Amino acid sequence: MTFDAPARRDAPHRRMLVVEDETLLGDALGAWFEACGFAVERAKSLAEARIQLAGAPFHATLLDVRLPDGDGLSLLESVRPTRTVVISATPDEDRYLRLGVLHHLPKPLELRELERLVRDIATEEDVA
Numbered sequence: 814m815t816f817d818a819p820a821r822r823d824a825p826h827r828r829m830l831v832v833e834d835e836t837l838l839g840d841a842l843g844a845w846f847e848a849c850g851f852a853v854e855r856a857k858s859l860a861e862a863r864i865q866l867a868g869a870p871f872h873a874t875l876l877d878v879r880l881p882d883g884d885g886l887s888l889l890e891s892v893r894p895t896r897t898v899v900i901s902a903t904p905d906e907d908r909y910l911r912l913g914v915l916h917h918l919p920k921p922l923e924l925r926e927l928e929r930l931v932r933d934i935a936t937e938e939d940v941a
Contacts, residue, residue, distance in 0.1 A: 862888055894915070
């Protein structure tokens with residue numbers, strides 16, 4: 814994963830959920846997107862993510878597939894798949910498409926590409 818500091822670009826009132834169980838990666842992604850101007854919430858498990866999702870809606874979700882308490886893709890019933898970027902070390906593009914996910918990246922991540930995807934999906938005003 815390349816980690817050059819992002820140029821600060823405001824994403825006013827843009828909320829993002831990062832669901833990633835690897836602490837270092839999740840913290841790095843959270844810091845990256847906060848530096849980009851997003852309000853970032855973190856979850857390391859399905860249970861934590863469900864708690865976060867019970868609050869205000871998110872403009873974008875970054876979703877790891879393999880979590881300690883199950884399949885991260887089960888959260889797609891609670892988030893808009895079109896506003897989700899799935900990240901996985903073992904991508905399954907056919908499965909993602911069947912579930913309505915349009916954006917996915919393999920690990921290790923290229924942060925500039927990930928930032929571009931997140932900015933694209935977080936541009937819509939309606940987050941419901």
